[in-house]
Amino acid sequence: MTITTSRVSTTAALAASGVSCEAGTRTVLSGVDLDVRPGEVLGLIGANGTGKSTLLRVLAGVRPAAAGEVLLGGRPLHQISSRERARQIAFVAQEETAPSDLLVSELVALGRIPHARAWGGVDSASRRAVAEALRLVDLEYAAGQSMDRLSGGERRRALIARGLAQEAPVLLLDEPTNHLDIKRQLALLRLVRRLCRDRARTVVLALHDLDLAATFCDRIAVLHGGGLFAHGTPAEVLTASVLHDAFGVLATRVTHPLTGRTHLLFSHDESELHP
Numbered sequence: 001m002t003i004t005t006s007r008v009s010t011t012a013a014l015a016a017s018g019v020s021c022e023a024g025t026r027t028v029l030s031g032v033d034l035d036v037r038p039g040e041v042l043g044l045i046g047a048n049g050t051g052k053s054t055l056l057r058v059l060a061g062v063r064p065a066a067a068g069e070v071l072l073g074g075r076p077l078h079q080i081s082s083r084e085r086a087r088q089i090a091f092v093a094q095e096e097t098a099p100s101d102l103l104v105s106e107l108v109a110l111g112r113i114p115h116a117r118a119w120g121g122v123d124s125a126s127r128r129a130v131a132e133a134l135r136l137v138d139l140e141y142a143a144g145q146s147m148d149r150l151s152g153g154e155r156r157r158a159l160i161a162r163g164l165a166q167e168a169p170v171l172l173l174d175e176p177t178n179h180l181d182i183k184r185q186l187a188l189l190r191l192v193r194r195l196c197r198d199r200a201r202t203v204v205l206a207l208h209d210l211d212l213a214a215t216f217c218d219r220i221a222v223l224h225g226g227g228l229f230a231h232g233t234p235a236e237v238l239t240a241s242v243l244h245d246a247f248g249v250l251a252t253r254v255t256h257p258l259t260g261r262t263h264l265l266f267s268h269d270e271s272e273l274h275p
């Protein structure tokens with residue numbers, strides 16, 4: 001199916017075309033054109049309250065756009081049934097209170113609902129998907145534990161495992177590294193990259209850690225001033241000028257002495273650089 005607008009790529013896995021987003025009665029973002037290519041990791045960054053979560057919810061189809069449209073593989077999202085959408089897009093929200101009386105494996109199995117047959121029952125494909133999702137987030141040991149006995153980081157990983165068990169080609173993650181220790185943050189983002197490379201998943205994730213965004217994202221979209229402020233590769237977008245405008249900080253790019261990769265260091269203002 002062809003896309004009816006010329007503003008977004010016709011080969012995008014997921015695209016926003018002229019999308020405006022509301023939160024409560026307020027317009028948070030307007031006129032957002034954004035496309036995510038198949039197999040790509042797209043990072044959404046921006047200061048607090050710039051609309052990252054709101055945009056992700058609109059991209060996931062869990063809240064409507066105030067204007068414009070979201071296209072999934074070129075098809076308007078609102079024309080796709082909720083069951084089909086849940087097979088195509090897995091969304092892991094920033095905060096979610098998981099029912100405390102569920103076991104971890106039961107919570108992860110909820111990700112299989114879009115694949116369930118009418119006559120119910122858990123088939124072997126679902127059992128495999130749940131086990132694999134728990135393995136990918138290193139939570140197999142907690143499968144039989146109750147959700148209310150998990151630490152914050154374990155709960156986060158259980159909710160991500162539920163999204164992975166959904167086995168949707170598009171994965172939307174709202175601040176997935178929240179509550180995770182640094183080793184698990186790196187492990188999760190490496191997993192995201194592997195899923196895109198080896199299993200043709202497409203991922204959009206909101207991140208606050210700009211250095212992690214620089215390291216793990218193919219492209220980055222910066223939200224600022226009620227819209228999409230910048231969009232491109234990390235090298236194109238994470239410039240001192242963009243970061244100053246969007247976050248009000250001074251950024252210095254440095255080269256890792258061993259890997260040769262570029263990293264970002266931040267200062268509040270000039271006085272910190274010249275004490």
Ligand SMILES: Nc1ncnc2c1ncn2[C@@H]1O[C@H](COP(=O)(O)OP(=O)(O)OP(=O)(O)O)[C@@H](O)[C@H]1O
Pocket residue numbers: 023024025026028046047048049050051052053054055
């Ligand atoms: N239900 C709501 N009613 C009214 N305003 C809301 C609602 N939800 C969010 N907002 C407002 O919408 C704006 C965007 O919120 P959103 O959560 O999308 O930002 P964000 O970029 O994800 O922020 P953060 O980095 O703090 O997570 C904020 O100003 C927020 O206060």
